[in-house]
Amino acid sequence: MAPNHMPDRADSDTVFTVLNEANQVHGTDFQLDHRFDDGVQSGAWLLTDGTGRQAVLKWSPDRGWAPQIARAARSVAKVHSMGYPTPAWLAAGVTTDGFGYQIQELVPGRSRSQVTAHEAQLLIDVLETHAGLDPDPQRCWSQYVTGQMTDHREELLQGAAETGPTGQQLVNVCERLLAAHGPVALPTGDLVHGDFRPGNILFHGDHVSGVIDIEALGSGTRAFDYATLLSAHDITPEALEMLCSAGEQVAGPGVLAHCFAHVVLDLTVFVHQRELQPGIRNVSKLLDRAVILLNRAIGA
Incomplete structure (x- = not known):
């Protein structure tokens, strides 16, 4: 070949x-x-x-x-x-x-497209086991996100803004969200899956039977996995509140906000570059969730 x-x-x-x-x-x-x-x-x-x-x-x-x-x-x-x-x-x-x-x-189970309060609690239970479960200190997601949001921040913002009006609105809200929290230091020492989305979680009965597509795992803060989960296509309002609250408790609202801003800006660029229509349609939901985090930050 x-x-x-x-x-x-x-x-x-x-x-x-x-x-x-x-x-x-x-x-x-x-x-x-x-x-x-x-x-x-x-x-x-x-x-x-x-x-x-x-x-x-x-x-x-x-x-x-x-x-x-x-x-x-x-x-x-x-x-x-x-x-x-x-x-x-x-x-x-x-x-x-x-x-x-x-x-x-091969483990039994299937992924679920919608995250309801029931799934959210099961996922929170799994994510909380990430605490201190540091698999690879030399592969640090917190270091990566910090670098992207400092050295490559303008490039990331510009790329998302160029995707269209919704992308521009997302950039504006993310900038306000980051400004509301100011500089933060992302902790490390947790397991970070790197792509903790509903499609990568298998449910069997009333428990999580498998966390798959784990090849990108490393160290960092589990707040990044919460932020990734918050970008899922279908999350009910109750589940969204649960995930926001749990994610903020990891290391503070500012850490979750910085991780979420990176996740959604990067994801917006990614789906547009590859013309992934379901992902492109989901950008409006990413905007809505960024507004929710901003409102939580400013007490609106």
Whole structure:
């Protein structure tokens, strides 16, 4: 395969090659069953071995992401051993073509599109276990967000403003929100998932059975994961109040506000660059939630 070729995650020929190499390296005999296309684990493939054991294969067509997958394997093993509800990784590595992959245990459950008060409480319970569960101090989300909101702040604001009128309004509200709180120092020492969204959480019955898509995990403040969760498409008003209150209690309203401003500005640019229509439509909700946080800050 040509080094500059980036296949799609759904490319079955490439997936077969990745799995074949993984089986050889790790002494497994998994076979491809089918691709998850129902939103349970988008971009992942169900595997079955000769004993009937099932697992999940995830891989990235982005060769630049391969070192992070390999690095994350150690952190995932650490937090899983401490009881964090993320599926165990049975194998992980990088193929000779440079694609990072991991094979994880299959856990029961499905994601839920709407966050109601019930889901919000379950998610808060999980997020509070992030406290002090520092998996990788050298990969610090708090340091990253601080750098983005200082050294690259104008670039981020301009990029969001250029997406259109709603983006411009979002920029204006975020600037007021940041000004209302003033400078803050983002703490560290917590587990940060990095993409803690409803689509990456599996529910089974009345509990969270799996936190998936965890390859970007690192250190920082769990307020960042609260901020990411607050950008979800469908959150009921009661759940929104619960998540705002819990997120503010982590390290103060200013820390949550700074994390949220970064999340929504970055997300606005991202969805417009890739023309992701559901995400573009969601920007108006991001604006509404930024206004809610601003009103909480100024006591309106």
